[in-house]
Amino acid sequence: MEISRRRFLGLVAAGAAVAASAPLLKGTLPATASERPKARYALVIDTTKCTGCGACIEACRLRNHLPEGISYIYRIVKGNNREPWFLMIQCQHCANPPCATVCPTNATYRREDGVVLIDERLCVGCKYCMQACPYQARVYDEERGVADKCWLCLPWVLGGGLPACVEACIPGARFFGRADDPNSEVSQLIASGRAQPLHPEFGTDPSILFYVIEAE
Amino acid sequence: MQTTWGWLPAIYLFLGGLGAGALMVAAIFEFFGERYQSDFCPTALVGATVPGPLVILGTILLIFDLGAGLREPWRIFYMFTHFSSVMTWGVWLLTFFIPVSLVYGFLEVLDTFPAARDWLRGRRWLHWTKFLWNLPLRRTKRVFAGIGLGLAIGVAIYTGILLSAVGPAIPFWSTPAFPGLHIPLMPFLFLASAFSTGESLTVDLMATLFVDGRIPRGRRVHLIHLAVITAEALLISHLLIHAFGEGGAAAEAARQIALGQHSLVFWVFVILLAIIFPFVGHLYAAGLGRHLKPSGISSGISILFSGLFLRYLILVGGIHAFL
Numbered sequence: 001m002e003i004s005r006r007r008f009l010g011l012v013a014a015g016a017a018v019a020a021s022a023p024l025l026k027g028t029l030p031a032t033a034s035e036r037p038k039a040r041y042a043l044v045i046d047t048t049k050c051t052g053c054g055a056c057i058e059a060c061r062l063r064n065h066l067p068e069g070i071s072y073i074y075r076i077v078k079g080n081n082r083e084p085w086f087l088m089i090q091c092q093h094c095a096n097p098p099c100a101t102v103c104p105t106n107a108t109y110r111r112e113d114g115v116v117l118i119d120e121r122l123c124v125g126c127k128y129c130m131q132a133c134p135y136q137a138r139v140y141d142e143e144r145g146v147a148d149k150c151w152l153c154l155p156w157v158l159g160g161g162l163p164a165c166v167e168a169c170i171p172g173a174r175f176f177g178r179a180d181d182p183n184s185e186v187s188q189l190i191a192s193g194r195a196q197p198l199h200p201e202f203g204t205d206p207s208i209l210f211y212v213i214e215a216e
Numbered sequence: 217m218q219t220t221w222g223w224l225p226a227i228y229l230f231l232g233g234l235g236a237g238a239l240m241v242a243a244i245f246e247f248f249g250e251r252y253q254s255d256f257c258p259t260a261l262v263g264a265t266v267p268g269p270l271v272i273l274g275t276i277l278l279i280f281d282l283g284a285g286l287r288e289p290w291r292i293f294y295m296f297t298h299f300s301s302v303m304t305w306g307v308w309l310l311t312f313f314i315p316v317s318l319v320y321g322f323l324e325v326l327d328t329f330p331a332a333r334d335w336l337r338g339r340r341w342l343h344w345t346k347f348l349w350n351l352p353l354r355r356t357k358r359v360f361a362g363i364g365l366g367l368a369i370g371v372a373i374y375t376g377i378l379l380s381a382v383g384p385a386i387p388f389w390s391t392p393a394f395p396g397l398h399i400p401l402m403p404f405l406f407l408a409s410a411f412s413t414g415e416s417l418t419v420d421l422m423a424t425l426f427v428d429g430r431i432p433r434g435r436r437v438h439l440i441h442l443a444v445i446t447a448e449a450l451l452i453s454h455l456l457i458h459a460f461g462e463g464g465a466a467a468e469a470a471r472q473i474a475l476g477q478h479s480l481v482f483w484v485f486v487i488l489l490a491i492i493f494p495f496v497g498h499l500y501a502a503g504l505g506r507h508l509k510p511s512g513i514s515s516g517i518s519i520l521f522s523g524l525f526l527r528y529l530i531l532v533g534g535i536h537a538f539l
């Protein structure tokens with residue numbers, strides 16, 4: 001498995017084709033995207049459209065070169081047997097991320113645009129963040145002994161592309177865009193009040209993921 | 217049940233607690249004068265010498281449990297850097313606790329065995345420790361016992377705060393100590409358990425084995441241990457009752473522990489061995505003023521074992537909040 005920094009360097013080359021802003025990517029991710037200081041991303045998942053097919057899980061696994069059976073996204077089945085519905089869970093990119101608070105090494109940090117990342121050069125693999133994340137959004141990379149999770153496919157996004165899960169979603173239940181642009185689809189979904197953060201009572205203030213939940 | 221942290225963390229939390237508890241007992245014996253009722257006080261001797269090695273062993277296990285920290289050990293130093301993390305506090309506490317307890321143990325050995333000083337004098341390569349054995353022994357020892365006592369309380373509490381600090385992610389671990397107040401229960405439970413295991417090693421086992429249980433003010437010492445066991449029982453019941461009442465993941469954790477797949481371990485190895493059996497043993501010892509061999513050794517061993525099992529159960533009970 002070759003992911004993260006090495007993966008990232010590979011992506012810079014790959015992304016250059018897609019990306020006009022490839023010079024942004026200078027080997028490691030900048031702590032703040034100074035070129036786009038106001039960028040705020042949002043990912044909305046419409047659970048009334050999601051069929052629970054798991055295409056996003058697989059697409060995420062493939063793009064991030066994760067081993068069989070491991071993905072940054074997992075599925076929870078809700079509802080009852082006759083009318084199940086699905087919650088696809090990945091890192092919610094909390095504005096107040098407990099994973100970063102408990103991380104003893106500063107490996108987990110939050111960028112100004114709201115994306116929460118792990119600097120794997122610092123991570124010791126203590127797994128404390130996996131305990132502290134109320135969404136259980138983190139996985140453990142057995143091979144390299146570090147914590148890992150959804151990084152919103154940041155290099156693709158910065159290069160103008162989409163997260164793999166959004167590209168792969170067959171019924172079009174995933175919407176990705178900039179929340180700081182009032183005309184974007186995601187902004188309008190959020191403004192309509194239909195898209196809500198999951199479990200706001202955890203107090204972590206998920207700032208990127210929102211769910212449209214109308215079942216139950 | 218959760219599997220992210222299992223037996224290995226249970227063992228190092230236990231070793232940390234045991235080391236801290238043993239040092240607390242030795243320091244209390246030092247400050248209240250029990251240490252000086254006779255020349256040879258196994259409680260203070262073991263309580264001062266054992267914590268250093270125990271906590272070193274625990275720290276080694278902790279490092280073995282780190283993924284990348286084991287492969288690229290320099291990363292461990294990053295663990296000193298992030299002060300909002302309870303784990304960083306713990307790393308600092310251990311960093312100070314280990315040398316202080318080692319020096320305290322060294323001074324206690326010199327005090328207990330005057331021959332050790334002569335032996336040291338004959339060893340050229342140990343002469344760098346001269347500054348220590350040339351100081352006024354008991355006064356220096358007392359200083360280290362005092363600092364060690366503070367650090368030991370910190371280490372014992374820290375093992376509990378480590379768990380409660382995950383907040384809403386794991387409701388069972390963040391159970392409040394008092395209804396309505398945001399003070400977690402785990403630090404108190406870990407402090408009580410640390411003290412109890414420390415006392416079982418130094419008093420129940422060592423004093424019984426080496427001085428036939430005859431420790432100064434034995435009645436009071438056993439009454440204190442009785443109070444700590446009672447406190448532990450109250451904390452464990454409060455933890456479970458609160459968890460059942462809260463519902464969700466906390467109730468599921470309590471159910472697994474008290475009624476479900478861990479219930480045998482819980483009722484036999486924690487309630488029977490850590491609470492009921494030692495309670496009776498200490499009641500008897502408090503009445504008599506000393507442990508008889510059977511009661512001292514058996515309650516000592518059972519408290520030690522149950523301290524480990526208690527930590528294991530609390531760790532596997534760390535079920536994440538339901539989404």
Ligand code: SF4
Nearest residue numbers: 091092094097099133
């Ligand atoms: S969802 Fe979990 S891993 Fe992601 S930022 Fe929030 S606490 Fe951290």
Ligand code: SF4
Nearest residue numbers: 103123124126127129
């Ligand atoms: S596993 Fe890594 S990212 Fe997570 S808390 Fe430990 S050092 Fe931080």
